[in-house]
Amino acid sequence: MSEKTRILIAKPGLDGHDRGAKYIARALRDHGYEVIYTGIRQTPESIVNIAIQEDVQFVGLSLLSGAHNELFPRVVELLRAEGAEDIVVFGGGIIPDYDIPGLKEAGVRAVFPPGTPIAEVVQFIEQCRTGSAQTT
Amino acid sequence: MPHRVSADNLSDLVRGVLAGKNRAIARAITLVESASPLRDELLEQLRECAEPASHRADGGSRVIGITGPPGAGKSTLIGELVAVARMAGEKVAVLAVDPSSPFSGGALLGDRLRMDRHGLDPGVYIRSMASRGRTGGLSPSALETVSVLTAAGFGTIIVESVGVGQSEVGILTLADLVLVVLNPGAGDEIQALKAGVMEIGDIYVVNKADYPEAESMVRTLHAAVRESIHAVIEPRVLRTIATAGTGVEALHREIGERLEALNERGELESRRRRRITTALQEIAGDLFSEWVRAWIERHGLTDPQGGVPFGKLRRELAAALETITVREGCMDEEDAK
Ligand SMILES: Nc1nc2c(ncn2[C@@H]2O[C@H](COP(=O)(O)OP(=O)(O)OP(=O)(O)O)[C@@H](O)[C@H]2O)c(=O)[nH]1
Ligand SMILES: [Mg+2]
Numbered sequence: 074m075s076e077k078t079r080i081l082i083a084k085p086g087l088d089g090h091d092r093g094a095k096y097i098a099r100a101l102r103d104h105g106y107e108v109i110y111t112g113i114r115q116t117p118e119s120i121v122n123i124a125i126q127e128d129v130q131f132v133g134l135s136l137l138s139g140a141h142n143e144l145f146p147r148v149v150e151l152l153r154a155e156g157a158e159d160i161v162v163f164g165g166g167i168i169p170d171y172d173i174p175g176l177k178e179a180g181v182r183a184v185f186p187p188g189t190p191i192a193e194v195v196q197f198i199e200q201c202r203t204g205s206a207q208t209t
Numbered sequence: 210m211p212h213r214v215s216a217d218n219l220s221d222l223v224r225g226v227l228a229g230k231n232r233a234i235a236r237a238i239t240l241v242e243s244a245s246p247l248r249d250e251l252l253e254q255l256r257e258c259a260e261p262a263s264h265r266a267d268g269g270s271r272v273i274g275i276t277g278p279p280g281a282g283k284s285t286l287i288g289e290l291v292a293v294a295r296m297a298g299e300k301v302a303v304l305a306v307d308p309s310s311p312f313s314g315g316a317l318l319g320d321r322l323r324m325d326r327h328g329l330d331p332g333v334y335i336r337s338m339a340s341r342g343r344t345g346g347l348s349p350s351a352l353e354t355v356s357v358l359t360a361a362g363f364g365t366i367i368v369e370s371v372g373v374g375q376s377e378v379g380i381l382t383l384a385d386l387v388l389v390v391l392n393p394g395a396g397d398e399i400q401a402l403k404a405g406v407m408e409i410g411d412i413y414v415v416n417k418a419d420y421p422e423a424e425s426m427v428r429t430l431h432a433a434v435r436e437s438i439h440a441v442i443e444p445r446v447l448r449t450i451a452t453a454g455t456g457v458e459a460l461h462r463e464i465g466e467r468l469e470a471l472n473e474r475g476e477l478e479s480r481r482r483r484r485i486t487t488a489l490q491e492i493a494g495d496l497f498s499e500w501v502r503a504w505i506e507r508h509g510l511t512d513p514q515g516g517v518p519f520g521k522l523r524r525e526l527a528a529a530l531e532t533i534t535v536r537e538g539c540m541d542e543e544d545a546k
Contacts, residue, residue, distance in 0.1 A: 077339070077341075079239075099317060102316055103310070104313060105315040109318045109319075110322060116328075119328030125232050126235055126335055126336060127337060157232065
């Protein structure tokens, strides 16, 4: 099936800096993805609702405010509650190394610190895509 | 809801769409956007099962097309319009089309950023769509997507199209009513008037009326509208300040009245007929283009002498069409041979 990969880039939490989020959104577009950008200060509930309406395969969460340990897992949890656990959640922003294992445990599939080369993100997305193609 | 749509669970998807379930609607639209053979099965099942307009309490869906130059405030205005429509009890779907990058094939879809106050309203479904190389400001699957939203029971369907240069006209291929949103001081407003935009709008909205230049734009438009001989009913010119919600209730009222007036004159029906005809012709055109591509592969682009086989192609295509016409309905027999 010739399905385009659709990715939601969302900013939960209260910080108003979306340079990073916009950068990744544009970079992913330039790699051929269809990227939906939601803007700042989205609640996990509205992110999940948007992810479902847009039928994305990926949700990328960007956060600088430090609330990632609550907000990222909450998005994963709400997606599960909607029966949409097939949507891959990844994160980026200022996230200390020691928080990463816990986030992964909670179902966040990858965490990219600031300055991650975009190629790495693309590689992750492509791996997930082909991986999920094998299991179905 | 299954993770992947297959022939086995297609009927679940159809049921979900008819029940207005977001996840099912979203999946169905993805399928419509794909070139999967299941797409046609889905569209057929929806057509067979959907409630006919005449049985619906809202009398069927109305499609409002919104176009205009980039940055005029279309998305912001739609966000406000949805709020007013919700207060009037309408179920609203928005289809927001943004251009695909011709280089990467990717797209940055940012329209819904301006509509985020509806993020959690169950009576609102918003879908962003990339134009995927189609000119005319729409996506190749926009009209078919509208038919999914119709089957899902949305009484009001708003489509935002990419509006640059002459591409606004694409919106005519799916809307009952066309709104052209312009903003003052954009510089190329005269250009916009020239580019045929004055022939497509039922309502012209001068948004960003908080800018003083808005008044001269309104005057220019009033004059242009009086000369628009194409229109069945003389178009209206309205002012809005989308960021403040100003003028949006009046716009919503005007949309309702226009639709009614167009309906009374039979214009909605003739628009509907026109656009369905165009859509079906387009589908056939795409299929024939594919046929011709394969034909060229078999015959070569030119004959050994370097001549282009214009006549040969036309004759063979006409003969093929003739067979279809004669054998209409007997395609299976043909396949069996
Ligand atoms: N001053 C003023 N700004 C407005 C008004 N309406 C929208 N804007 C601003 O204009 C900018 C563009 O608005 P959008 O709603 O994204 O415009 P659009 O026509 O959908 O843009 P594209 O989809 O990119 O073509 C945003 O920064 C809005 O906040 C208005 O009435 N007054
Ligand atoms: Mg827009």
